[in-house]
Amino acid sequence: MGRSPCCEKDHTNKGAWTKEEDQKLISYIKSHGEGCWRSLPASAGLLRCGKSCRLRWINYLRPDLKRGNFTLEEDDLIIKLHSLLGNKWSLIATRLPGRTDNEIKNYWNTHVKRKLLRGGIDPATHRPIKARRAASEARETEDSLVKVLSFGPQLEKEESSREEGRFKKSLTCKTKSLDLNLELRISPPWQDQQQRDERKLLFGREKYLCSACRFGLGNGKECSCENVRCHIDDSSSSSYSSSDISSSVVGFDFLGLNTSSVLDYTSFEMN
DNA sequence: AAGGTCAGCAACCGCGGGTAC
């Protein structure tokens, strides 16, 4: 059984909206409010389908829309949100006041994608394209250490500093981390065993973090866990540098979007 | 000036979730 059409397609206009149609829609919504899109066209005297009216209002006519170019801040935010949420444009739009999901989607497809590709970043996974390629190659012949070298200089360093067994373990972890799962979940950030081991080596034990800090909700004054960022504001003479923070904080500023795992794209040039 | 190509964006389409009956 098929779904009934949302409107009589034979008697509706399609394509670009005229000023008269816009005016009718605006004045109707001003006096009656949003909603009941199915019946709105007839009530407003429009030969359009309800969906078309809704789209026109939401994407173009709404008074709270911010028109014009995207700012660098918005640009950066879109990239960060996309790395977390994937193509959930409506969710992304809720974090950008005055912007619509359609506008952000178009902007992504026409500007940001290209910008990321030019910077060597895969827009779908937000990972360096070369590393991704290398990862798939390494997966095919995981037992071959020759393939491992294609991860680049950083991994070469690791190889020389660790015994082979541990390195193979790290390869498995890194290979795993390159598979981006776009499924949206609320959960603490993924950490591999090696990261935890390194922290144990660094601090003598694994640092304790409360759930609030793990979700990026930590509040410096009330929080008593060991998240460095929580206590930075308290000490005016703090000697922590940003690298100290990124290397020692186990937490993840999810809502603030200060994720250390997200690459900084602001340096890439726009076309 | 005319025609071709391309990028940007508005609008459309199909589908799925939620809900009333």
Add this chain to the structure above:
DNA sequence: AGTACCCGCGGTTGCTGACCT
């Protein structure tokens, strides 16, 4: 429980203007 409907979302299309030859 099943059906029909409304609404919203994400992918895609197609129009338009800018630029190039």
